[in-house]
Amino acid sequence: MSLQVVVNFRVIDETDDWIVVDKPAPLIVHPANHKPEPTLLGGLEKLLAYDIANGASLSIITRLDRETSGIVLVSKHLQATRELGWIFERRQAKKEYLAIVHGWPEADAWVCDEPILRAGKSEKSAIWVRQMAHSQGKECRTRFQVECRFERAGERFSQIQCFPETGRMHQIRVHLASAGFPIVGDKIYSDDGSEYLEWMETGWTPELEKKLILPRHALHAARLEISWEGRAVVWESELSKDLADFSAGREISQTPDVVIWSRYD
8 A cells, every 4th residue: 555645835826827836845846866755846736637637737937956945936838938938037037035044244235246167067076966156157146135143052143135146056055155154954065065975875864963953954935026917926935934943043843754735825
């Protein structure tokens, strides 16, 4: 007898052209090339089975990493996919993320425009997806604004608003780590990536918890704005509970292993 696992996410908004959802971590967006697991796309296909049976074709427009929570925009048909793709290709969408980082930046606001390159193209790297700031990389720009600084268990942390103006892989994570403020829980960029390799081999352990504190990186897609059919459309997502608990000094809530999806709260 097999166990059926379905997916937990919240629908923020929906039209005939697109659906916008609030994705929890560590839910993966697309199927990966390893053991079967629940995915956001799979959950959406179940939710929109009637639409798909009548010609809908889902396409993820704003992809988030497994451990990033927050807003995901999904188109429902080919024309919407093309139009939304053009908006993002022309950098007309406005995106805001919230990150919790180690340390207290001296500046309240700054801009990072360091190009980003896949690390393996410049140096030996055991992690294929690992990126790095490098002069030979692709153009990349992120604006940062400190929202608050706080202490927890005697350590300094900051909650930062992040406004990516380009869309490179791991852009926010790389730019913050390069500035000396790595995101809490980031297995790839907190140090040299050894924590990620250890996690892949052993899973989450007390030793990793001492190093990384959180079982996932503290990054949340909080706001997305586009122009659609001549009007501004804005979607917002509150900081996920585990990260909000961390900032507030409360006991950190954990994401359940088996979750269910619901269409609306």
